[in-house]
Amino acid sequence: MVALKLLGGAHLVGADGSLTGQVSQRHRLALLALLRAAPRCTLPRERATALLWPEHPEHNARRLLNLAVHVLRRALGEDALVSAGDELSLCCDKLPSDVADFEAARAAGDYVKAVGLYAGPFMDGFFLHDAPEFEEWQALERTRLEREHATVLEALAQDAERRGNAVEAAAWWNRRAQSDPLDSRVVLHLMTALEAAGATEQALRHASAHAALLRADLGADPPPELRALTERMRHEPRPPVELPLMPVALPAPAPPVLPRMRRHPALVVAGALGLALIGFLLARPASISSSPRENWIAVLPFADLSAGGDQRFLSDGLSEELLNALTQIPDLHVVARTSAFRFYAPVDVRDVGNQLGVGMIIEGSVRRQGDRVRVTAQLIDAASGAHRWSAVYERRLTDLFTLQEEVALAIAAELKLELGGTTRQALRRRPTGRGDAYQFYLRGRYEWNTRTERGLWNAIAAFRQAIAVDPTFAAAYAGLADAYRLLPAYANVAGPDALRQSRTAAERAVALDSMLAEAHAALAASLEETSHDRRGATREYRRAIALDPHDVTALRWYGLHLAGDGAFDSALVYVERAHRLDPLSPVTLGSIATVHYFARRPAMAIRAFEDALALQPDWATGYAVLGRVHLMAGRPAAAIAAFERAVRLSNGEADDRALLSTAYALAGRRIEAQAIATALSAGSDGGYIPAVDLAGAYVALGQPDTALSWLRRGFDLSDTDLKYLKVDPRFDGLRERPEFRQMLAELQLQ
Numbered sequence: 001m002v003a004l005k006l007l008g009g010a011h012l013v014g015a016d017g018s019l020t021g022q023v024s025q026r027h028r029l030a031l032l033a034l035l036r037a038a039p040r041c042t043l044p045r046e047r048a049t050a051l052l053w054p055e056h057p058e059h060n061a062r063r064l065l066n067l068a069v070h071v072l073r074r075a076l077g078e079d080a081l082v083s084a085g086d087e088l089s090l091c092c093d094k095l096p097s098d099v100a101d102f103e104a105a106r107a108a109g110d111y112v113k114a115v116g117l118y119a120g121p122f123m124d125g126f127f128l129h130d131a132p133e134f135e136e137w138q139a140l141e142r143t144r145l146e147r148e149h150a151t152v153l154e155a156l157a158q159d160a161e162r163r164g165n166a167v168e169a170a171a172w173w174n175r176r177a178q179s180d181p182l183d184s185r186v187v188l189h190l191m192t193a194l195e196a197a198g199a200t201e202q203a204l205r206h207a208s209a210h211a212a213l214l215r216a217d218l219g220a221d222p223p224p225e226l227r228a229l230t231e232r233m234r235h236e237p238r239p240p241v242e243l244p245l246m247p248v249a250l251p252a253p254a255p256p257v258l259p260r261m262r263r264h265p266a267l268v269v270a271g272a273l274g275l276a277l278i279g280f281l282l283a284r285p286a287s288i289s290s291s292p293r294e295n296w297i298a299v300l301p302f303a304d305l306s307a308g309g310d311q312r313f314l315s316d317g318l319s320e321e322l323l324n325a326l327t328q329i330p331d332l333h334v335v336a337r338t339s340a341f342r343f344y345a346p347v348d349v350r351d352v353g354n355q356l357g358v359g360m361i362i363e364g365s366v367r368r369q370g371d372r373v374r375v376t377a378q379l380i381d382a383a384s385g386a387h388r389w390s391a392v393y394e395r396r397l398t399d400l401f402t403l404q405e406e407v408a409l410a411i412a413a414e415l416k417l418e419l420g421g422t423t424r425q426a427l428r429r430r431p432t433g434r435g436d437a438y439q440f441y442l443r444g445r446y447e448w449n450t451r452t453e454r455g456l457w458n459a460i461a462a463f464r465q466a467i468a469v470d471p472t473f474a475a476a477y478a479g480l481a482d483a484y485r486l487l488p489a490y491a492n493v494a495g496p497d498a499l500r501q502s503r504t505a506a507e508r509a510v511a512l513d514s515m516l517a518e519a520h521a522a523l524a525a526s527l528e529e530t531s532h533d534r535r536g537a538t539r540e541y542r543r544a545i546a547l548d549p550h551d552v553t554a555l556r557w558y559g560l561h562l563a564g565d566g567a568f569d570s571a572l573v574y575v576e577r578a579h580r581l582d583p584l585s586p587v588t589l590g591s592i593a594t595v596h597y598f599a600r601r602p603a604m605a606i607r608a609f610e611d612a613l614a615l616q617p618d619w620a621t622g623y624a625v626l627g628r629v630h631l632m633a634g635r636p637a638a639a640i641a642a643f644e645r646a647v648r649l650s651n652g653e654a655d656d657r658a659l660l661s662t663a664y665a666l667a668g669r670r671i672e673a674q675a676i677a678t679a680l681s682a683g684s685d686g687g688y689i690p691a692v693d694l695a696g697a698y699v700a701l702g703q704p705d706t707a708l709s710w711l712r713r714g715f716d717l718s719d720t721d722l723k724y725l726k727v728d729p730r731f732d733g734l735r736e737r738p739e740f741r742q743m744l745a746e747l748q749l750q
Helices: 027-037 045-052 058-077 099-106 111-117 130-160 168-181 184-196 200-218 224-234 271-283 312-326 349-354 397-414 422-428 435-448 455-471 475-491 494-513 517-530 534-547 554-563 568-581 586-598 602-615 618-630 636-648 653-666 672-682 691-700 704-716 720-724 729-734 736-748
Strands: 004-006 011-014 042-046 082-083 087-090 296-299 359-371 372-381 386-395
Touching: 004 027, 004 099, 027 042, 027 058, 027 087, 027 099, 027 130, 042 045, 045 058, 045 130, 058 736, 087 099, 099 111, 099 359, 111 130, 130 168, 130 184, 130 534, 130 568, 168 312, 168 636, 184 200, 184 224, 200 224, 224 455, 296 312, 296 349, 296 435, 312 372, 312 435, 349 359, 349 494, 349 602, 349 729, 372 397, 372 653, 397 435, 422 636, 435 475, 435 636, 455 475, 475 494, 475 517, 517 534, 517 720, 534 554, 534 704, 554 568, 554 586, 568 586, 568 653, 568 672, 586 618, 602 618, 602 672, 618 653, 618 729, 636 653, 653 672, 672 691, 691 704, 691 720, 691 729, 704 729, 704 736
Parallel strands: 296 359
Antiparallel strands: 004 011, 042 087, 082 087, 359 372, 372 386
């Protein structure tokens, strides 16, 4: 009988091994996975085509589905797939699945069998091109099964503790720690079990490795209880004792009493051999993953060696464009700009590799002389610091595109990566035929990345110069759209004018180049914030991510867009993917925290914000939203401290003062709260008026009619926070008002 294997990969297995040929084509495996997971193994045909072939016309998608069903019936049997009206059903008893077997074993309490069946993450390494909804479903299913696997491991560890078997408990806790090495709670249990097993030295080594990993990956220290246990073990080691039960809240249903476990032959969990295995596992150096990520790479900002030292925009720009070029190579994972550009030379590449979790690092330098540029580039093994490849290029400034292509191809060759014709074509794409326009564009992106008022105005000027030289330069229009979109947040500029300029530029960019991901992301944001067209925004975000799955900005914006709809788990799929690509970015961590805030998960939101602020302690926006989380959690004093910090860091920005007014009101300091709200309502700043934040202040002051009036004013002022009105906790007291429900309808949020 043929079986469907989805844990640790995706393939069909028969009596003679994995099936190949037409039946194993990706869309057909994806269809089987969807049917196997669907209720009663039944899926509407329209849903199947929307998930698997979203970019195809309806008639073509249905033809492809019919072909897939025909091929699968021929391989699995004519009665394996049944059509009933507009529904397609899989006869589940005709196609066993390791996922179904894993879940059945877990439900029956046979946890050892369940662990043996879990061969790895759901559909690991499997992907479909141009199918973002399928990818979203796949990621959610993967997360769900990972949680179930973690639950099983913890149940096995607890059972061993009940039986007083410290060595077995330590082995199970160690496997649980390997599945999520950043979970300090699990490490606490593991260390306690190791100490009880007489392996205090191994426990301390694991604590040290865990602390190093937290600092490298999150820039955070272990929690106080873990630090206290480590210190106690160092100074007051205890003799081995029989372990009592340490209760753990499991995230999934489990039998109240576990059956006594049979010893599994695949696990060595007794005596000296068990301790040796644990010691071996714990003695490995700490890293982001258990093995070097050879095909994970970071491009550090190239050094500017020009005589005047005034070509930073060129050296940074070339580094970023090389980074973007490398993302076109399918088997190469590239760390995003924000994280990579935290490391300007000179640096210890081994330390950088640990912090970014990469196996390879590219660094180099740029020296400009007149209309010529000399670029050195080198590929370095992050673990050893050894050079694997280096080259020197001298080109005219007009030949920068060729230079980027040559470097990307050389790196792919060194890493022995296969490049198809589509990839080579993508690397050869030229965004403009004018080298001078491209230099203006690089300067614009450099200024835009400063995220300051002056930088944004400089970026707008540079992008406009690029467009003046080449009116068909789509990327320059996309940059202009991004710059205008950020103006209200960083400068004292009224929203409507800036957002209209942003939308005009975004629409022009898409019209000029429909294959430019950043243009679609910019248009998505404009549609959402100028005309409240959420459906159009969803379409454009998905198009952007389909064109460039590594676009951190598009992933983050789309995640927040989904959060605005209340789809919090789906939102986390995208913002967490952005964080994996950009692990040292406070903004990506802040996006994760914001989703948790909207989902009413204050503890998780606070932890993520604290991690973000550890990376950037002067981040005013981070403190502003952290304060809102404290308000939701009923801690107005902590909120006031966060808002006052935000006000100081932002030099008194209007939105931060409106938030401070809210906290004062909820803390009983009504006179101060009213004074701030009145001053802001009068438009004393002469420019930007934070309508939505003012509405929140008036809710806290107990003036709901005034709050509703300011929310309505937000439509006129193009307040971008309106897109979160459905989920923002500040407005829970207004949700039953007809005026509020009408606003949600106008925002397409119902």
